[in-house]
Amino acid sequence: MNWIDRTVGYLSPVAGMRRQAARKMLERTAPRARPGRRFMGKDRDFDTVSSNPNDGRPKRYVDRMTILRLIAENPFARKALNALLNSLIGWGITGAPTGPKVMRDHWAAWINACDYYNRHDLYGLQKLWAISMLRDGEVFIVQRLIKAPGIIPLRLQTYDKGMLAADKYGLNIERGIEYDDEGRAVAYHFYRGRKGYRWSSTETIRFPAEEVIHLFDSEWVGQTEGVSLFEPIVKRLGDVEEGIEAEVVKANIAACLVGFRYRPPAQEGEDPNIGIPVDEAQERAPIEEFVPGMIETLEDGEQITFSNPPKTGGINDLARIALLASAAGVGVTYEQMTGDLSNVNFSSYKAGALENKRFIGRLQYLTFIPICLNRVFGWFARTGWESGYLSKPAYPVKWTPPPFESIDREGDAMADILEMEAGLESRANLLNARGYDHDPMMEEIATARDLLNRLKLAFRGDPMVPGAASNSANGDANASDPNRMMMMAIARRLMSPR
Template identity: 30%
Template structure:
């Protein structure tokens, strides 16, 4: 034993057992002492204490994948059910997709030939394996599924050169149901391992996806295909999801945290409507001792029917008691509280979820939009661009070269997100103008916020000014008129190349 580890005096408060350990194995006693001090420190946090308040608090210490494996498909299916049957959930999905993708994201390559070829491919249905959508439509569907189901797959589909496509490649959107989550465990003899349908090598890199040939819930299955998941190389699949924990390999619905509240709120609303209908139906109660008297309107097979505001006359000697329903108080405030919670869970504002602007003024609405737009930009620049758009651009360049498109060197693309509509256009425009003049912002930066790019703006502006001048029209938006003070005749007399 090392004499340096021997404590100089017995540990305070130690039992006979611990003093015996200290005499026989001082190093072990010292480690136990350190562990005990750490435990006492941890118990100093209220959340770490064990007692009456935390008696029913069962926390799972497993990885994100261990938790997802128990209910990933169930959460996904329940989220879809809520979206299909709840107005607010459907609205939350629409708000997310319309702000993240909107009418599309503009990608502008530097090379002019590549720019024209990319625009022709991305703005046509040739990019979609189903032939229904352009790239913007695919991204919108992907954003909706990413929000509602938690994830979406983009699969590259190669086409023959004889298929008549300028770029022999299309993109197929696959719902996460295609990913075989039961594929979990070692794969082959190479040391790879599968986690919820994704195959990883020894270095922890995803190398393949195990996909079903058809959707497991499709109403018509092909008899020619075996319904077993097949290995697809990772280079042909883009998995669009957001990581909430470093260990997560799959995505979960953004509505998962609020699913029970959506359901309970809908049940409460239905119960309240039924109560109101019953209050309206029971207008008066007629008491009679006659054996042949009945309440309401006789329906089929003696079933009594009632309608709102109905009073049935049964006899002249019967006693009548009018119903005086007492409205429940606080129902509106309770519903607003629930909707506020649903909006927070979805990451959007209360006004966006409900369309109710009565709870916000101009300033508070703008502050809420600023916070929301920061979250949207995080989704765009940390998830959508690096994980989806850049890989799609790589796929497209590879296919375009095979198709014979003359491309230059690989350069950095410019991305223009959907236009952010201004709450106060005049003030916002003046703010942009002063920022550009002061050198704090560039025109390109402002144009990207407006959903376009500098090259497109210059081409359209040049064409517009030339067309106006040729037609003999001068507007005060021309800087020569508004800033230099020139007359319309002076502007029109200038050579066209100086426009």
């Protein structure tokens, strides 16, 4: 409210109320205005480049409920979300901290008890966080403390975008996020209960920024709000739904075969119903129907004509183009979004999956792990140190995402062997790419080897069988192994250009 509005309201309250009502109506109908858009206590035109980085990015705002309805009702959107989720999280991004055994034991126990609502373990929470980040654009993880015997008291409470007090505005507060004078978040405001539930209320709770992880994928400098990954494809998938519905209606109309009986006008003194069966008991209109095997004798001059329903088809190409654009918009392949493998072969499918793997790797190593998982482990270590469970407030940790399943396991394995022998790759990197941690894997292999030696057992494919250590000293044993020579020949054939 500017000084003119305040003056008018003071002199004439009724006129002031009318001015405010008219201003609100103008804000709702103006194409370039966004009601309630404030930053640092000042109103900003959305299309004006200002100190708020969000104002410098032209953007079509899509209502959150539209995205939720799209994911819930559209099978292609749901399939795309599942494909992204399976690649990004899978069965969970596992963390392997480096430190004393007591710390690793506390970490293993805390993983199963980290949920504030006692419903999920850490990997189940990762799934919820990833779904909210991909669907809503952002998710909030709050640090809470709950004492439990023998377990580090840190708990993780999850708030989605709908729980953020977005209507809470004020000085340096925008959509429930409180900023300092330099635009850095200092606190977050959430509703105590979700709107629409019996226990919902307008009461809010404030958390300092150091106790909140605001997880979203940044797309421009200074971004403070996450953008749904499905926002660019809402219209495209809506067009596909409308096209399929129109095609179904068209097919139903085409199935309605209608016959028309033509009779010449009755002459004077003739009965007009001659030759037409009538249900005399009900005194209804003449009964006209087609039944299989029916033979009908027509009167002189009568004719039967049929309708010409429209032919169906023609939507396949349009739907494919729309789904190709939708798959590109969310970062998956057409085959992942639709399950249609009719237009690909082995090579094209494998090559098409490479770009999706790079996209997923970028989300994992540039967003999900550094912004979310590293901070979660930092909270765990500091809380354990402050509560007396751990001896240090920080430990190194290594996160390992689940591997991508190989389409050609034999060819990929032989290529890995050749690269290791040529010094182009290390065993640790290959194991990490498959979702395994190198040191625990080597310990597991050593334990299995000792067990086999003790039991005097040997199986084909064992990394080291009894007696192999003495043979390897000759230097020629491995080279003369016929199995190894055959495997190397196969690998060279697979790696050779065609």
